[in-house]
Amino acid sequence: MSTAETLADSASETLPDALREEIRLLGQHEAHPRAACIEALQRVQREFRWVSDAHLREVAGLLGMSAADLDGVATYFNLIFRRPVGRRVLLLCDSVSCWLMGRERLEAHLSARLGIRPGQTTPDGDVTLLPTVCLGHCDHAPALMLGDALHGDVDTQKLDAILEAAG
């Protein structure tokens, strides 16, 4: 199986009924159901790790938006993934402080260790490496996020430790 196949398996399934219901309720909470769209996309992503075309269309329908409109929202935010990602997403800051503090070295190290370039996923579907804008952790640059955990003052050694600890 290619990376893409490992990742995309659940994408064309319809959303589970419970999740559909949850999204509908999210919408009902707002004066305009569409106001709930970001939260809804996040919910889908928590379940499926990314938002597929089919799911996007379903959510749009539930919130009374057009698919094109919702896709505009989804693609606006870089933490809503419109393409399959691995089990873990590693966001490596590429803004100025981290740049000054040597994030390039980290990127080279990651690429060597995982065999992927930014934007790619390891063939086993474990890690997706993505660049990100400033994580607001400049005082501990270079910084990265693995999943929901923020790490600062990262060097190659610490990076290995982080990957292994979470692995």
Place this chain on the structure above:
Amino acid sequence: MARVTVDGIQVEVANGSSVLQACEAAGKEIPRFCYHERLSIAGNCRMCLVEVEKAPKPVASCGYPVMDGMVVKTDTAVVRKARRAVMEFLLINHPLDCPICDQGGECDLQDQAYSYGADHSRYAENKRAVKDKYLGPLVKTVMTRCIQCTRCVRFATEVAGVPELGATSRGENMEIGTYVEKALTSELSGNLIDICPVGALTSKPYAFMARPWELKRSDSIDVMDAVGTNISIHARGAEVLRILPRTNDEVNEEWMADKGRFSFDGFRRRRLDQPWVRAHGKLQPARWQDAFVAIAHGLQGVHGDRIGAIAGDLCDAESMVALRDLMVSLGSPNLDCRQDGARYDTTRREFYTFNTSIAGIEESDALLLVGCDPRHEAPVLNARIRKRYLAGRYPIGVIGHPTADLTYGAEIIGDRPAALTGLLEGGLAFAEVLKSAKRPMIVVGQAALARDDGAAVLAACWKLAESVGALADDWHGFNVLHHAASRVAALDIGFLPGRGGRSVAGMMSGGVDVLWLLGADEFHPARIGPDTFVIYQGHHGDAGASRADVILPGATYAEKPGTYVNTEGRVQRAFQAIMPPGEAKEDWRIIRAFSEVIGMTLPYDNLDAVRARLTEVNPVFGVQGLPRFGSGDRSGPAGDVAALGNAAFAPGIGDYYLTNAISRASPTMQECSRVYTQPVVQAAE
């Protein structure tokens, strides 16, 4: 009202107006890209910056509400500098490929770069490039030129009602596209070309054809439906290169439908450009004189009541009145314009016109559609309904089979006349909706009238209108929606069977011995009896011409001055844009010339005289504009409500793109028909 001072000029504007509107009221031109009067405000291009006293920095005037006492400056050093900076940003990623861009010469970006652009660029880095998108056979895209104003997205979502366009990603990566790559499913898609301020969306058929200053513009009226859209025909020499809408708030605002905009390439195909006479079973080219003699011969010894005439859907009023006068002098009562067999009562004009008026739709507060599909029969009028729908609280009921999504929420009440009875008797819930409305509208379409119980349907709709209070002294909510451009004029002229005369059906199968078809192509010519002598006068070698014994080559609407009456009953004039090809002639002149050959000379020999004759036949032809009126006489049209049948209403017109001789001859319309009616092939592009 708010008092605003703009560059020292005092103006008063309504509360809630934008600063931009106040500036316009003061006669100040504000540059803009994203703002468009008929769309929602986006405020994303920042070109419209002005200074407002006490505001710390320049404000985007299009989205900034006025306040009483506000002082606005549109021409200060700060404003000029701000606009220059915005322009520089816009041009950073713009390809500046004006020499190969079809928008050149009529491009907002180009024009405003003259006022606010720099003569050189400070940007040495790589420009971005964007992949072009497929939007169908009509709209060409060069997305690298896009400045992300989102006018197109707002037009598609708000006016056209097909929310298929969207903007994805953010900042420099933002792109416009359809969510899935497919042709935009709208009959109004051509308006995207007009609305895009740059050359990102242009016309596919017009690509690389001309620069705007080469074109001669003639005002005309679209005849592809009965809305009477005001258009401007742009021609170079003998060739029409494009057709654009003219603004008329009472009719089409500034929109037009795709069939009217793009079917003109049919003008040069399958044309009848010389007379033909059938000899020994075969049509042979002939001279005008021979053709006239052949007709005179065919008429010899034929009694008036064995002669008939049928007017088609694209005819101008002038030719119809001339043919009617000719038939009268020949003693024939057999005239008809209803190729579809629709039933009307023409004793009062309000029985066959759209009385609420198109602009009036915006004042109505409930709508019932009976046997019509406005999206395809009158796309621009449908946009008006959608506009009213978007304003909120507008219940819409439908009786019949609209072929597709109407672009607004509508409740299907039934598909046959029984639903009308239900509403009349109050058995259906929608009856209450209509009754409680202050200004309800009922629109009855041709599909409801072109059937055996058409007269009963018409009477029932009128009765319903009356019973729900749609007929009041200051409101007329009874409407007939036509889709044949010539129909209302024909009814006004009385192009209908006279006393004892035959209808279209009666003239078929040998019902008459001589039959004059004036551009009549919408029935199967095999229905005409084998022994009938057929004269076809018209512009295209379509259904009618194939059966003709004599063909008289006429002019399309672009090739003659003409009078058209739209579904509202609005009389409008079209000017001639180009010359008819070959030996083809203006239609009323052909009839006039023939009348001379048989010694029954019609008493007019110039356009003014024909038009005077029109006014004589029916004074409405002398009326300019459309006075709004309430309903005076409440008595309804002839027709027995008890005679309502039980058959379901037919689904309106068939293929939107191929409804008449011109559109059927148009390669662009054929391509649209292929793409839109056979969805499988879409992926091929």
